[in-house]
Amino acid sequence: MVVKNLQKVFFPGTENEKHILKNVSLKVYDGDFISVIGNNGAGKSTLLNTIAGTLSADAGEINLEHHNVVKKPVSYRARWMSRVFQDPKMGTAGDLSVAENLVLAQSHTQTISLRRYKKVDQWNRYRKLLKTLNMGLEDRLETQVKYLSGGQRQALSLLMATLSKPKLLLLDEHTAALDPKTSSDVMNITQEIVTREGLTTMMITHKMSDALKYGNRLIMVQDGQIKLDVKGEEKHNLHAEDLVKLFQE
Amino acid sequence: MLISSLGQGLLWAPLVIGVFITFRILDIPDLTTEGSFPFGAAVTISLMLHGQSTFIATIAGFLAGCLAGIVTGVLDTKLKIPSLLAGILTMTGLYSVNMHIMGKSNIPLLDQKVLTSYLPESLAPDIQTIIVGLIIVSIVVALLYSLFKTRLGLSLMATGNNKEMSSANGIKTDGMIIFGYMISNGLIALSGSLIAQSNGYADIGMGIGTIVIGLASVLVGEIFLRGRKIMVRLLAMVFGAIIYRLLLTVAMGLGFPPDDLKILSAIILVIVICVPIIQNRIQTKRQLKQYLAQISEGENYEQRDEIRDIGSQKLTKGILSGNRE
Numbered sequence: 001m002v003v004k005n006l007q008k009v010f011f012p013g014t015e016n017e018k019h020i021l022k023n024v025s026l027k028v029y030d031g032d033f034i035s036v037i038g039n040n041g042a043g044k045s046t047l048l049n050t051i052a053g054t055l056s057a058d059a060g061e062i063n064l065e066h067h068n069v070v071k072k073p074v075s076y077r078a079r080w081m082s083r084v085f086q087d088p089k090m091g092t093a094g095d096l097s098v099a100e101n102l103v104l105a106q107s108h109t110q111t112i113s114l115r116r117y118k119k120v121d122q123w124n125r126y127r128k129l130l131k132t133l134n135m136g137l138e139d140r141l142e143t144q145v146k147y148l149s150g151g152q153r154q155a156l157s158l159l160m161a162t163l164s165k166p167k168l169l170l171l172d173e174h175t176a177a178l179d180p181k182t183s184s185d186v187m188n189i190t191q192e193i194v195t196r197e198g199l200t201t202m203m204i205t206h207k208m209s210d211a212l213k214y215g216n217r218l219i220m221v222q223d224g225q226i227k228l229d230v231k232g233e234e235k236h237n238l239h240a241e242d243l244v245k246l247f248q249e
Numbered sequence: 250m251l252i253s254s255l256g257q258g259l260l261w262a263p264l265v266i267g268v269f270i271t272f273r274i275l276d277i278p279d280l281t282t283e284g285s286f287p288f289g290a291a292v293t294i295s296l297m298l299h300g301q302s303t304f305i306a307t308i309a310g311f312l313a314g315c316l317a318g319i320v321t322g323v324l325d326t327k328l329k330i331p332s333l334l335a336g337i338l339t340m341t342g343l344y345s346v347n348m349h350i351m352g353k354s355n356i357p358l359l360d361q362k363v364l365t366s367y368l369p370e371s372l373a374p375d376i377q378t379i380i381v382g383l384i385i386v387s388i389v390v391a392l393l394y395s396l397f398k399t400r401l402g403l404s405l406m407a408t409g410n411n412k413e414m415s416s417a418n419g420i421k422t423d424g425m426i427i428f429g430y431m432i433s434n435g436l437i438a439l440s441g442s443l444i445a446q447s448n449g450y451a452d453i454g455m456g457i458g459t460i461v462i463g464l465a466s467v468l469v470g471e472i473f474l475r476g477r478k479i480m481v482r483l484l485a486m487v488f489g490a491i492i493y494r495l496l497l498t499v500a501m502g503l504g505f506p507p508d509d510l511k512i513l514s515a516i517i518l519v520i521v522i523c524v525p526i527i528q529n530r531i532q533t534k535r536q537l538k539q540y541l542a543q544i545s546e547g548e549n550y551e552q553r554d555e556i557r558d559i560g561s562q563k564l565t566k567g568i569l570s571g572n573r574e
Contacts (some may be wrong), residue, residue: 040522073421075422079419093414098404104418116398
């Protein structure tokens with residue numbers, strides 16, 4: 001994915017005008033696992049939302065698989081990218097069952113289908129996949145998602161987001177609402193799935209340790225611009241203290 | 250009395266199912282109802298007066314309602330008008346449309362054949378109504394049941410439940426919402442068409458209060474028949490429609506004049522909204538009391554045990570863990 005000269009201005013022309021994304025360009029290579037950090041209001045969430053399509057960019061290009069999707073709606077981009085939200089309630093439909101949620105995530109095709117969605121072999125496949133999460137979800141296919149815990153819902157969101165092997169996986173502080181134990185469980189599942197499927201991933205996080213521990217690349221967004229972009233060996237040698245210093249500059 | 254409520258209830262059932270689709274599946278209170286109900290009636294009756302067959306006129310009534318639903322859907326999703334207002338706008342506009350279609354505020358059928366006229370004349374009119382109602386409701390329930398078993402139906406439910414998640418999974422949520430409005434108002438207009446045929450006329454004022462009737466029936470149905478399965482939920486709507494008619498018939502039997510039926514409908518709606526809430530509160534209180542009583546009972550056991558120094562901790566634990574189950 002290539003992001004070119006992305007601009008986003010909130011409330012233009014008023015005294016509250018905020019230039020959040022200032023000419024941001026970014027090249028994401030296949031197989032990258034990028035941790036994105038930055039202060040509150042630095043623009044990292046705006047960057048992610050603009051890529052996902054929930055916010056429209058004011059100028060610039062987002063090229064995905066040789067398509068410029070900058071003007072396309074979220075549902076159109078869904079064929080290439082999927083997303084796990086910060087709030088566990090956002091990524092799943094609470095009134096629907098675990099299996100029904102997985103069916104929705106399965107094929108991101110836009111055609112209207114009048115086929116019956118319940119199939120026994122599919123259900124068995126879901127059971128196997130849920131077992132890999134180690135959250136006890138494999139026996140709860142017919143349970144409404146609203147009765148699951150936050151950790152279970154987030155693990156399910158993660159499975160749903162990766163079910164159709166997206167070209168780009170967006171993780172929006174997806175462990176921020178969880179307790180430390182569950183949070184690290186979900187991070188482990190994330191790492192496992194991303195490695196197994198070789199997914200290109202962008203993960204926003206406020207946890208410096210996670211940003212350093214996971215992924216091959218680290219981006220720091222500050223004041224609407226990418227201030228730091230390190231990868232591989234260089235990222236490996238980076239320490240929390242260095243980041244804190246950068247934050248304070 | 251029971252027989253006539255049953256027949257009338259079945260004719261109202263498509264309206265209740267329509268309200269159910271917007272109110273429960275899409276989570277939208279849709280006021281288009283008040284306009285699409287007489288719209289269906291107006292289209293059907295005037296087509297019949299122009300010599301069209303009952304079947305075509307009834308189907309045209311349904312399609313007219315679909316059109317009204319699409320208009321509200323577009324106002325809501327594409328023009329971002331809040332759904333309540335979108336419904337009110339369509340409803341208001343439809344008043345003029347209905348007047349144009351009918352030419353005056355009330356058009357009676359002359360000697361045209363209605364759906365019940367196709368049944369043997371030996372049957373009593375109430376039985377004829379029930380048969381026609383049953384056939385139509387069965388078709389509607391069967392079609393909707395199979396719809397909700399498809400991916401399209403699942404997408405519709407997901408859109409109503411979590412729009413963000415649905416669009417993130419590639420569902421065109423605007424289209425789904427318009428589709429939901431469409432079927433819903435189509436069914437409501439179908440009810441209007443059936444009621445007009447049963448009454449023998451279409452009237453400009455026949456839509457007044459239909460949203461209250463619809464919502465009350467949805468809630469009554471859910472009080473009597475609970476469940477998550479879509480078939481149960483659809484049947485609950487049919488029951489709701491019938492029970493609601495029965496309530497109104499009882500009220501009329503008690504001597505309420507027809508003019509008071511609207512305020513009765515409103516009062517019934519208030520009651521059926523409040524009853525489940527109060528029921529829940531009482532039940533929670535009772536269960537909490539029970540739970541706390543059992544805990545303190547367990548403590549008493551503990552104290553007694555300590556005094557007697559028997560050390561039967563197992564018993565105490567047994568009672569406590571029993572409570573938690």
